[in-house]
Amino acid sequence: MLGLKSKRMSLRDAVGLVPNGARLAIGGFAVYQKPMAFVRELVRQGRRDLTIVGSANSCDVDMLAGGGCLTRVETSYVGLEKHGLARNFRRAAESGVLQVIDYPEMVSWDRFRASQEGLAFWPIPFLGGNDVLKYNAEIRPFACPISGRPMHAVPAANPEIVVIHAIAADEQGNVVFPARRLLPQSGDVLFARSCERVIVTVEKIVSKAFIRRHARLVEVPSYRTTSIVEVPYGAHPTPALGRYLSDDNHLEEYVGASATTEMFNRYLERYVRAPADHFAYLNLIGAERLADLQDLDSLL
Amino acid sequence: MLGLKSKRMSLRDAVGLVPNGARLAIGGFAVYQKPMAFVRELVRQGRRDLTIVGSANSCDVDMLAGGGCLTRVETSYVGLEKHGLARNFRRAAESGVLQVIDYPEMVSWDRFRASQEGLAFWPIPFLGGNDVLKYNAEIRPFACPISGRPMHAVPAANPEIVVIHAIAADEQGNVVFPARRLLPQSGDVLFARSCERVIVTVEKIVSKAFIRRHARLVEVPSYRTTSIVEVPYGAHPTPALGRYLSDDNHLEEYVGASATTEMFNRYLERYVRAPADHFAYLNLIGAERLADLQDLDSLL
Amino acid sequence: MIAPPPTLHEILATLLAHEFADEEVGFTGLLTGAAAAAFGTAIPLVSMELARRTHAPNLTILLAGCYHNPDLRELEALPDSEHSAMLRDLPSESQMIDYPGQWVLKRGDIDFGFSSAVQVDQEGNINSVCIGPHERPKVRLVGPILQPEHMALFGREYVMMPYHEKRNFVEKVDYVSGVGYPGGLAGRHALALDRGGPALIVTPKCIFDFNRDVGRMIVKSIHPGVSVEALRTATDFELGDLSGVPDTPLPTAGELRLIREEIDPRHILLPNRQI
Amino acid sequence: MIAPPPTLHEILATLLAHEFADEEVGFTGLLTGAAAAAFGTAIPLVSMELARRTHAPNLTILLAGCYHNPDLRELEALPDSEHSAMLRDLPSESQMIDYPGQWVLKRGDIDFGFSSAVQVDQEGNINSVCIGPHERPKVRLVGPILQPEHMALFGREYVMMPYHEKRNFVEKVDYVSGVGYPGGLAGRHALALDRGGPALIVTPKCIFDFNRDVGRMIVKSIHPGVSVEALRTATDFELGDLSGVPDTPLPTAGELRLIREEIDPRHILLPNRQI
Secondary structure, three states: OOOOOOOEOOHHHHHHOOOOOOEEEEOOEOOEOOOHHHHHHHHHOOOOOEEEEOOOEOHHHHHHHHOOOEEEEEEOOEOOHHHOOOHHHHHHHHOOOOEEEEOOHHHHHHHHHHHHOOOOEEEEOOOOOOHHHHOOOOOEEEEOOOOOOEEEEEEOOOOOEEEEEEEEEOOOOOEEOOOOOOHHHHHHHHHHOOOOOEEEEEEEEOOHHHHHHOHHHEEEOHHHOOEEEEOOOOOOOOOEOOOEOOOHHHHHHHHHHOOOHHHHHHHHHHHHHOOOOHHHHHHHHOHHHHHHOEOOOOOO | OOOOOOOEOOHHHHHHOOOOOOEEEEOOEOOEOOOHHHHHHHHHOOOOOEEEEOOOEOHHHHHHHHOOOEEEEEEOOEOOHHHOOOHHHHHHHHOOOOEEEEOOHHHHHHHHHHHHOOOOEEEEOOOOOOHHHHOOOOOEEEEOOOOOOEEEEEEOOOOOEEEEEEEEEOOOOOEEOOOOOOHHHHHHHHHHOOOOOEEEEEEEEOOHHHHHHOHHHEEEOHHHOOEEEEOOOOOOOOOEOOOEOOOHHHHHHHHHHOOOHHHHHHHHHHHHHOOOOHHHHHHHHOHHHHHHOEOOOOOO | OOOOOOOHHHHHHHHHHOOOOOOOEEEEOOOOOHHHHHHHHHHHHHHHHHHHHOOOOOOEEEEOOOEEOOOHHHOOOOOOOOOOHHHHOOOOOEEOOOOOOOOOHHHOOOOEEEEOOOEEEOOOOEEOOEEOOOOOOOEEOOOOOOHHHHHHHOOEEEEEOOOOOOOOEEOOOOOOOEOOOOOHHHHHHHOOOOOOOEEEEEOOOEEEEEEOOOOEEEEEEEOOOOOHHHHHHOOOOOOOOOOOOOEOOOOOHHHHHHHHHHHOOOOOOOOOOOO | OOOOOOOHHHHHHHHHHOOOOOOOEEEEOOOOOHHHHHHHHHHHHHHHHHHHHOOOOOOEEEEOOOEEOOOHHHOOOOOOOOOOHHHHOOOOOEEOOOOOOOOOHHHOOOOEEEEOOOEEEOOOOEEOOEEOOOOOOOEEOOOOOOHHHHHHHOOEEEEEOOOOOOOOEEOOOOOOOEOOOOOHHHHHHHOOOOOOOEEEEEOOOEEEEEEOOOOEEEEEEEOOOOOHHHHHHOOOOOOOOOOOOOEOOOOOHHHHHHHHHHHOOOOOOOOOOOO
8 A cells, every 4th residue: 555644743843733822632641641741842842821621630731830831721630649739730720820620520531522422512410519610601501401400511621632642553643552451541542532633642653564463452543643753751750551650759859849930940941941852851861760660561 | 258149040030020011221233142042031921012222123123023022112223134124023113013213323322321321311413304303202402501503312221121141240240241342242331331220141150260360351340230141152143252153044044934923923932932941942053053153252 | 358348336436436535534334235235335345445546545444334444355255244253353453342432423533434225315315214104114124223324424425326216216205314405505504414415326327416505416427328218217206407417437447457456356345247 | 465456547447347238339549648548548448348358248349449349468559549550450350441431420330439638518518629719729739530429429428538627627618529418418409419428527536427407517426535625626617515426436356357367467558556
């Protein structure tokens, strides 16, 4: 078959697809498998006024907040789990420069299901009395057209661009997910099915033969992807299931550095702005640490 | 762990859980993996006035129609694919004794998704001009609470009882599905998540150790199942993926026998009413045929 | 040596191949019975594969709605079951095993599909539910299946009619299970059908297109060897002036060679004879 | 030889175990930080396992919401990450990897859950979103996470508060991210909350229950060694007459033995000391 179109792109060019003011969904869930190389490049390129719509967020939103890239976040969680609160996010929210729209966790998934369904809303029957309603005029009360029961319509997630990090794809944009996956990887599949501009950073670009051997696991096919970017360790310091674990040491350094704006600017200078590219960043982390983080997927 | 409750039941007793007039969903899809032993036992026990709600139906609905068990069917398809039209169903529908409520194929899945979601309706944006609306007063027009777009609310499937056929479960009702499954098996998972009375006929009751070794594939856990019935070849003459293929010879015999009411009554007498039990039925099919139908699942 | 002349199946597959753009996604179900399987599955597969081997290498084929770009060379027979174990084992680039699945139906991932029906009317409505009144039909058929989705959610639809007789091409279908152009494109819009609808109606006798302003079928071309009179006789609605209608175009020698030598050398998809 | 007296964790785990009926499904998230992990994850796990080994063998434990009846003997440490690779490899009876998944959230598959919060008020509302006004909070917290679902869709909720100070037990939470009993059960009904709500509030000082008619917390029992005065001082709302309130009951010797020798012999879940 001649003339197959390559969707391969450099990290810089892929990040260039995200304009200032974009409504962006960042894959991964909480502190797991976040496309952090992409996030660092957003900061490096000085992107502004982004809205992040998500299900559960962590250092993705926190770094963008610390980098001054954000205007608004719509999600159920921003925190670093065992590493504590997200301090840059806190400062931005407490100072009022960052607007936070809170959604319940499963409702935040339902919003992407609405986008997947081509619907402007998802019907939610259990929000009565919750302050999620009080601070969100976009949620509308309505009566079930069949039972008459009072419910609420939450708006679809409607991302303009989705970015996820996965283990492998071919150049045409067929993306594989591990069979022994966990909830964060399923969230990525959902995100990639909720939007027509889908950027996938991957650990490895693989052959068509590899894709065909794993057809059952190609949950995001070529026609759903806009660009494929090869970024080994692209989720670091968060884990990529089956490839590497969380770099808890680096996350502790990150948390320590986010104690003040000044300290975090020094962190950004050292790890985000100064390195010439992603491999220069990885060299700062060092081979020994990267080797130590190895995860093994099921061999079956 | 002492005192684990067994949900094992005989086929006769499990079918006894279905009263006359029940609203029953039968798993499988079109001519694939239908719980036919259960269907035969419904006919044998002379069940009456059933409503079948489904996604795509075939010899399940056809045999129940031929056995005089049905009042109403809500589905997207009743036919035998390459074996032609479902002749008992046709006769019942054309004579007016069977009410058929037609739904589009994916909408018929959406109705089970509504039940899974605890919703009385599912919002459908594309039914305008379709006669599905003309003959179904239960579908209600409404405006999207957010966009104002005209849509239709289709009623949830709301089965009172679901019956599916699967390859294996333990006595506690943890049901495994093959990794290399196809759409019909996914439909069974959806059905089993749409109702609180779920009967699962299985090829084999397996040990807890088998279940734990395949935890990733236990898509229907113990607390979702009401009873587990061991019925080897329980889908015959339809296939059970990974265990046996479709018995096309028997289906041709079935189609031939359903040419007239009289002939089909003779078929029912021979294959359904006369055999003392399911194994007597299998003996009529014969060991050579059963052996010939073997399917192999992936060995990985 | 002169190659045998193109068969009707080859003519239709080639004509359809020209319809597809690169990077589109095309959906074919799995129909059974010789004529229906040829029109509903085999001709669509050959047409999409021909497009992939000529101007549309990035077109995605969805066989039986689930198997992405299946390796047709591995087929030992045209599959005759939509979800058979044989398809589980057919090499492909992605397998859909759930709904919602890889193609996001309601966001419009499918650019075009192929469907079949027992009746089609001059507005392009199709019917596979019943002949006669719905409550007491003369013939109860299988049901709407995926026709409503094909005709409303796919980008466009090729309606593949294996038979062209008066009972199939009717003034008004007895049940609209897939919506054509009632009232034209404006009529579809008024029904909140913002995309999709039938593109061509493909029959053993001719190709129909539509006047989408008024929502009425028009004959686009007539197959070689079919007379205008035969076409009128086989159609229950008025076809208007057919004097300027061209013949259906034939494949080039190169297209025929691709079909015969590369795509279907063992004649598993298309029969090796005139029909 | 006399066994060491029960620790607070053991007392709470035993008390909770008595709450669960056979065949119920209990959901615990994965909380981190010593006190939160103990109250939010470890005590719930031990309580459910104790119930399974006594009166409720068919209870289903959902660890981190996803792992059905995990083999706790295989744990080498209390997991400190909700979706870590370590949990992928932990033996269990079913793994949820998608939403919607095995437990059908909105049909009410979960009989009871455990949650934690920064604030709880006398109506039983909980808050993990912010301290101070939402637009310019004094402290921005993590967000509602799964609290709305816990407090509305689960059959009942055990609110596990690792700290009991005035700043945690307030008159009115600054943000209702999980709904208690505003206006009592009738109030919940008026909000279309037809099931669920907090069952007990478990703290290091006492157990709260509710007067569900008026929707107000009441002290059910006070832990050994905690004075009524200390309890009042640590609570920002009025507790009423506490004269008849009993001490929190202690585990039996048999229950203690099960916890210490069978369920957690390596002290991976509960620390081996008084706290």
